[in-house]
Amino acid sequence: MEGLSGVTVRERAIVLDNVLVVADLHVGRGSASNVELPVGDGSDMIQRLSELCQEFNPGTVIVAGDLLHSFNTIPRQVERTVDGLQSVVSDLGAELVVTPGNHDTMLDTVWSGPTTQEYKISGTGTVVCHGHVEPEMDAQRYIIGHDHPTISIEGQRLPCHLASQEAYQGAALLMLPSFNRLVRGVEVNDMSSSDFMSPLVCDAGSLAPALRDTDARETLTFPTLEEFRHRL
Numbered sequence: 001m002e003g004l005s006g007v008t009v010r011e012r013a014i015v016l017d018n019v020l021v022v023a024d025l026h027v028g029r030g031s032a033s034n035v036e037l038p039v040g041d042g043s044d045m046i047q048r049l050s051e052l053c054q055e056f057n058p059g060t061v062i063v064a065g066d067l068l069h070s071f072n073t074i075p076r077q078v079e080r081t082v083d084g085l086q087s088v089v090s091d092l093g094a095e096l097v098v099t100p101g102n103h104d105t106m107l108d109t110v111w112s113g114p115t116t117q118e119y120k121i122s123g124t125g126t127v128v129c130h131g132h133v134e135p136e137m138d139a140q141r142y143i144i145g146h147d148h149p150t151i152s153i154e155g156q157r158l159p160c161h162l163a164s165q166e167a168y169q170g171a172a173l174l175m176l177p178s179f180n181r182l183v184r185g186v187e188v189n190d191m192s193s194s195d196f197m198s199p200l201v202c203d204a205g206s207l208a209p210a211l212r213d214t215d216a217r218e219t220l221t222f223p224t225l226e227e228f229r230h231r232l
Contacts, residue, residue, distance in 0.1 A: 002172040003163025023064035023145025024178035042081025065101025065130020101130035131198040141172035148178040148185035162207040168200040
């Protein structure tokens with residue numbers, strides 16, 4: 001599958017070359033929902049990002065949009081969480097880059113690091129962006145977030161990656177789930193192209209789910225949604 005070519009899949013993240021990509025952190029989501037759990041204050045995301053950085057030692061970490069959750073207020077905890085994420089990356093000598101998403105309207109109030117609407121991973125033909133608008137850069141593959149995909153298997157709903165060889169204008173596509181465990185996500189089992197928010201999904205049936213089995217330490221891949229939905 002071209003969408004996953006050269007990609008190492010982890011739970012809610014991927015690594016390509018020396019680049020770690022996560023999407024849709026929605027920092028502040030816990031404050032907005034008044035969830036009183038450790039994951040609600042951002043410590044869970046900081047810890048998991050730290051573990052990924054220690055495992056792969058990336059040179060660059062990219063947030064593929066929606067670093068923030070709120071459109072109009074920034075809870076106090078948000079700045080501390082963003083600082084914590086930045087510290088995890090900088091302590092390893094890596095660079096944290098944000099490709100802003102539609103929720104990042106107040107990004108400049110908490111983030112002074114590098115931002116770019118689209119990030120090209122050199123030598124891979126791959127462009128990373130949030131996926132809420134059509135990209136300006138041409139690429140052989142696009143890595144996006146935005147829709148927060150999950151898949152339901154035997155009554156259990158799990159975050160998943162979606163990969164396609166040519167879902168957008170002949171280019172491969174890889175969609176990441178939300179890195180934030182508080183984000184419920186959308187169940188993609190029966191979704192058509194028009195059900196996805198991202199304009200890069202032109203052929204939903206060609207998207208093949210992939211998810212990380214953390215217990216078995218292996219990546220499970222499934223048939224395309226077109227095939228998969230007929231097997232359920």
